[in-house]
Amino acid sequence: MHIPDGFISPKAYVPAYVIAGGLWIYGFKQLKSRLDEKTLPFIAVITAFSFAVSLLAVPLPGGTSGHPVGVGMLSVIFGYWIAFISLSLVFFLQAVLLGDGGITTLPINALSMGFAGGLTAHIVYRLTRRINERIGLFIAGWFSVVVASLIVAFILGIQPVIDHSPDGKPLFFPFGLEITLPAVVIPHTLIGIIEGIMTVIGVEAYRSLKVEG
Amino acid sequence: MALRLVALLTALLSTAYGHGLQVQVKQDRAVVIHIKYEEGQPFSFKEYTIYHSQEPEKPFAVGKTDRYGRVSFLPDRAGKWILKAFGEDGHGVVKEINIDGSMIGTQASGQDRLLKVLTGVAVIIGFFGAVGILRKKRWAL
Numbered sequence: 001m002h003i004p005d006g007f008i009s010p011k012a013y014v015p016a017y018v019i020a021g022g023l024w025i026y027g028f029k030q031l032k033s034r035l036d037e038k039t040l041p042f043i044a045v046i047t048a049f050s051f052a053v054s055l056l057a058v059p060l061p062g063g064t065s066g067h068p069v070g071v072g073m074l075s076v077i078f079g080y081w082i083a084f085i086s087l088s089l090v091f092f093l094q095a096v097l098l099g100d101g102g103i104t105t106l107p108i109n110a111l112s113m114g115f116a117g118g119l120t121a122h123i124v125y126r127l128t129r130r131i132n133e134r135i136g137l138f139i140a141g142w143f144s145v146v147v148a149s150l151i152v153a154f155i156l157g158i159q160p161v162i163d164h165s166p167d168g169k170p171l172f173f174p175f176g177l178e179i180t181l182p183a184v185v186i187p188h189t190l191i192g193i194i195e196g197i198m199t200v201i202g203v204e205a206y207r208s209l210k211v212e213g
Numbered sequence: 214m215a216l217r218l219v220a221l222l223t224a225l226l227s228t229a230y231g232h233g234l235q236v237q238v239k240q241d242r243a244v245v246i247h248i249k250y251e252e253g254q255p256f257s258f259k260e261y262t263i264y265h266s267q268e269p270e271k272p273f274a275v276g277k278t279d280r281y282g283r284v285s286f287l288p289d290r291a292g293k294w295i296l297k298a299f300g301e302d303g304h305g306v307v308k309e310i311n312i313d314g315s316m317i318g319t320q321a322s323g324q325d326r327l328l329k330v331l332t333g334v335a336v337i338i339g340f341f342g343a344v345g346i347l348r349k350k351r352w353a354l
Contacts, residue, residue, distance in 0.1 A: 006297055006307035035348055044341035048334045055330065057251040065250045065304075089340060093333040098326065156303050165270070174260060175301050183301035 001066065001152050001188065002054075002094065002109050005102030007173045009163035012155060013104045020107030023115060024088060030081035042206060043078055047086040049202075050074060051093060055100070058194065066191040071148070072141030072199035075118035076125050077206050083118035084110065108155055117148035121199070134200050141199030142192035149188035153180040243285040248278060248298055248306060255282030259300050266293040266309075288312045 035043070050070030057065040074083035088110040094100040101109050121144035129136035157177030160170035175183070248256035261284050263274040274286045278298060288294060291312050299305040 001303065003303050004305055004307060007299070007303065007305060032344060032348060035344060037345070040341055040345045040348075044338050047341070048337045051333050051337055052330065055251070059250075059252055059254060065252055065254065089337060090333075093336055097329040097333050152303060173303075174299060179301045180303070184303055187302065 001069075001113065001149060001184070002091065002101030003105040003152060003156065004100075005095075005104045007102075007159070008105050008108060008155065009159055009172045010104075011162050012159070013108060016107035016111060020088075020111050020115075023084065023111070027081045027085045027088075030079075031085045034079065034082060038210075039078065042210070043082060043086065046070070046074055046077065046202070046206070047090060050087065051090045053198070054090060054094065055098070058191065060187045060190060066187050068191060068195040068198050069113050069117065069145060069148070070195075070198065070202070071113055071117040072121040072125075072137070072144040072195055073202035073206075075121040075144065076137060076140060076199060076203050080115070080118035080122045083121070084114040087114035087118070108152075112151040112155070113148040116151050117144040120144045120147040134204075137200045137203050138196035141196035142189075144199075145188050145192040145195040146185065149185045149191075150181075153177070153184035156180045156184065241287055243287045244310060244312065245283055245285045246296055246308065246310065248282045248284065250304070255280065256298060256300065256304070256306075257282050259298055259305070261296060261298040263294060263296050265290065266295055269295070 050073075053070055054067050057067050059065050069087065071083055071087055074086055078086075088106070091101050091106055091109045091114070095102050095106060121140040124143045125136050125140035127136075128139050154177065156173050157175065157180035159173035160176050163171045165171060173180075248259075250256060256278055257280050259278045259282075261274075261276060261278060262272050263284070263286050264270075264272050265288075273289075273294070276284075278284055284296060284298065286294075291314050294310045294312055296306070296308045296310060298308075
């Protein structure tokens with residue numbers, strides 16, 4: 001789901017940088033205020049885990065592939081601000097070290113998967129945990145990925161409209177919403193299942209370690 | 214009448230000749246780029262555009278990758294060429310291809326992926342460690 005450099009018009013990524021910049025400043029303050037000596041190692045390890053797990057490409061029907069992000073787990077355990085900062089760091093490192101994603105597209109990847117995904121997981125978990133804790137965690141993980149994929153599909157799909165040559169030829173990404181929405185979102189309904197399971201296992205493992213600690 | 218008929222026939226034939234294509238099959242040396250997903254599946258039948266970096270608005274080649282996720286093209290000059298390949302789901306690459314004077318593509322050898330992953334993990338641990346140090350005074354109080 002990481003959008004690479006060259007696919008997004010400056011008309012989209014410049015405003016995204018402005019929005020993400022403000023959220024990064026606020027989020028970093030939140031990170032500093034919420035950290036304590038006990039949670040810090042866990043945040044570092046789970047962020048590193050998220051970095052590693054994002055590199056595991058899961059083959060999907062249609063010849064494409066996808067991967068879980070770990071945003072549900074990070075958001076439920078530490079809150080969506082910490083999830084946003086942690087995943088922004090992950091996406092930055094993936095872009096500069098591995099060429100996955102991009103620098104111009106960093107704010108879009110961070111806002112869609114890190115912020116919107118994290119906020120979705122937080123809200124959905126709060127709404128559903130009373131029904132059943134595990135089901136709430138699973139649904140939170142599933143929705144975090146699917147909502148993020150909806151935003152990514154939307155941003156990709158509007159590129160031919162917002163930036164094109166005088167004769168109407170797209171200058172960046174060539175496919176419209178009618179193609180990107182099903183192409184991005186449908187595979188992520190399957191990836192969401194993996195993200196949901198990972199959220200259940202990750203949160204429960206953290207809670208058991210935290211209690212034992 | 215007969216003369217008009219001959220003239221009309223000649224005009225039709227010349228038009229048909231004008232629409233004809235000459236096909237020449239010969240061997241040549243092309244630059245071939247292989248694109249695949251991380252798990253090894255080929256990036257098959259995806260759209261691509263190739264252009265010279267000095268003429269970004271003027272595509273040199275457009276098409277679709279083949280079954281094995283390959284793009285091949287014959288550059289007409291040296292310099293930096295850009296390949297953009299798109300999947301409908303947002304997967305894709307923007308790849309710089311340097312063509313030297315002998316029209317051969319070159320690229321810098323990349324670091325080992327595992328080493329890069331370990332570097333990333335180390336940076337993450339270091340980042341949170343640094344934040345922890347910044348916060349240490351407050352914890353100490």
